[in-house]
Amino acid sequence: MTHPHTRTYWLEHAWLDTHVEPGVALDVKDGRIAAVRQEVPTPPPGAEILRGLTLPGLANAHSHAFHRALRGTVQVGSGTFWTWREVMYSVADRLTPETYHALARAVYAEMALAGITAVGEFHYVHHAPGGTPYADPNAMGEALVEAAAEAGIRITLLDTAYLSSALLNKHRGQPPTTHQLRFSDGSADAWAERCSVLKDRDHARIGAAIHSVRAVPAAQLATVARWAEERRAPLHVHLSEQTAENDACREAHGCTPTQLLAEHGVLGPRTTGVHNTHLTDEDIALLGDSGTGTCMCPTTERDLADGIGPAVALQRAGSPLSLGSDSHAVIDLLEEARAMELNERLRTRTRGHWTAAALLRAASADGHAALGWDEAGTIEEGALADLTTIALDSVRTAGPVPRLGAETAVFAATAADVRHTIVGGRHVVRDGVHTLVPDVPQALARAVDALRT
Numbered sequence: 001m002t003h004p005h006t007r008t009y010w011l012e013h014a015w016l017d018t019h020v021e022p023g024v025a026l027d028v029k030d031g032r033i034a035a036v037r038q039e040v041p042t043p044p045p046g047a048e049i050l051r052g053l054t055l056p057g058l059a060n061a062h063s064h065a066f067h068r069a070l071r072g073t074v075q076v077g078s079g080t081f082w083t084w085r086e087v088m089y090s091v092a093d094r095l096t097p098e099t100y101h102a103l104a105r106a107v108y109a110e111m112a113l114a115g116i117t118a119v120g121e122f123h124y125v126h127h128a129p130g131g132t133p134y135a136d137p138n139a140m141g142e143a144l145v146e147a148a149a150e151a152g153i154r155i156t157l158l159d160t161a162y163l164s165s166a167l168l169n170k171h172r173g174q175p176p177t178t179h180q181l182r183f184s185d186g187s188a189d190a191w192a193e194r195c196s197v198l199k200d201r202d203h204a205r206i207g208a209a210i211h212s213v214r215a216v217p218a219a220q221l222a223t224v225a226r227w228a229e230e231r232r233a234p235l236h237v238h239l240s241e242q243t244a245e246n247d248a249c250r251e252a253h254g255c256t257p258t259q260l261l262a263e264h265g266v267l268g269p270r271t272t273g274v275h276n277t278h279l280t281d282e283d284i285a286l287l288g289d290s291g292t293g294t295c296m297c298p299t300t301e302r303d304l305a306d307g308i309g310p311a312v313a314l315q316r317a318g319s320p321l322s323l324g325s326d327s328h329a330v331i332d333l334l335e336e337a338r339a340m341e342l343n344e345r346l347r348t349r350t351r352g353h354w355t356a357a358a359l360l361r362a363a364s365a366d367g368h369a370a371l372g373w374d375e376a377g378t379i380e381e382g383a384l385a386d387l388t389t390i391a392l393d394s395v396r397t398a399g400p401v402p403r404l405g406a407e408t409a410v411f412a413a414t415a416a417d418v419r420h421t422i423v424g425g426r427h428v429v430r431d432g433v434h435t436l437v438p439d440v441p442q443a444l445a446r447a448v449d450a451l452r453t
């Protein structure tokens with residue numbers, strides 16, 4: 001992903017973190033923004049023109065690429081998170097490095113079309129069904145990293161420790177179920193050994209994840225935390241998505257999942273709790289005081305009937321917020337951003353918990369930081385040239401003055417309004433068309449169909 005020559009982009013309107021600036025020229029060199037020139041009312045000769053409102057690229061901080069195969073299927077009938085999980089396992093059973101690569105390439109291409117320039121892939125389907133390692137024990141993770149390269153987006157592969165099916169006591173968990181055998185490395189030490197072989201690339205960084213307190217026995221949490229600490233890598237963990245997880249943790253350990261993570265050194269500024277839905281006041285203080293981030297996944301949380309997490313209180317306590325499309329019921333970061341605010345409005349019957357600027361920060365700068373891409377998520381000199389342009393002249397976005405572009409983008413636009421996506425100065429989506437993956441709907445249909453038969 002190196003681009004030796006300089007290229008100039010002219011942004012009709014640019015989102016500069018606090019306001020919309022008309023007429024901005026960006027000089028891009030080696031994939032980074034070399035200069036930001038304001039008050040450029042007309043495109044300089046030879047510049048690539050980005051009409052609409054250009055935002056910093058969007059970061060999808062929580063993804064399970066294979067869940068895309070469940071779209072539609074799991075919206076039939078009723079049930080709970082736990083019945084949904086059974087359907088999800090039946091798809092996981094059928095994945096191979098080849099089918100996973102094809103699906104993830106199409107899903108990441110869908111993300112690029114939605115303006116997403118970086119994805120955090122919370123990856124736990126490591127081995128062949130039954131738990132036998134592939135010849136390359138990282139074949140599945142490598143398939144995801146390669147898929148992101150082919151779809152033109154950045155990836156943080158959050159390689160996930162998943163060792164047990166349920167909490168038992170301090171030292172042990174219940175063994176994985178048949179479905180879960182392929183998720184498990186057997187021990188956190190074996191997980192660490194396998195992950196240590198994975199290497200960062202231009203478009204890819206390696207991070208760690210703890211699936212949840214039910215999937216990693218307490219005595220092994222510190223091993224994963226230490227691995228991430230030594231590499232200064234991001235560490236993510238599903239946290240208190242379901243009340244049943246809290247109940248089981250109290251029974252086994254006499255404390256909440258957040259307290260358990262705190263006791264074992266998991267919390268900290270490079271750690272992100274995903275969902276953080278059912279928390280006590282003490283949990284919120286622990287997360288905030290430690291600078292642990294929160295990744296909200298509102299479209300999944302509402303699809304799975306999880307509940308509404310205390311995002312306002314978490315942020316006030318000191319926990320930075322990011323956003324993820326998680327199960328990919330839909331892939332639309334703008335929808336995730338507005339859903340976080342609109343959930344709070346319904347709960348509190350008051351409006352305006354976050355400004356559009358704050359919601360965009362969660363969708364870009366803070367999301368990138370949660371994935372270890374601190375140098376992305378703002379339009380400024382030295383930042384990675386990752387950009388997303390939203391049309392301001394579609395049926396959804398026409399009308400408001402450009403000065404209100406951020407409000408229009410967050411509260412009215414959808415993924416369908418993304419006109420351009422640029423990653424490291426490379427035009428991955430141009431005029432709504434993916435430049436690397438020719439027919440994304442067909443690629444998705446084929447990849448999903450291959451998992452059905």
Ligand SMILES: [Zn+2]
Binds near residue numbers: 122238274327
């Ligand atoms: Zn998840």
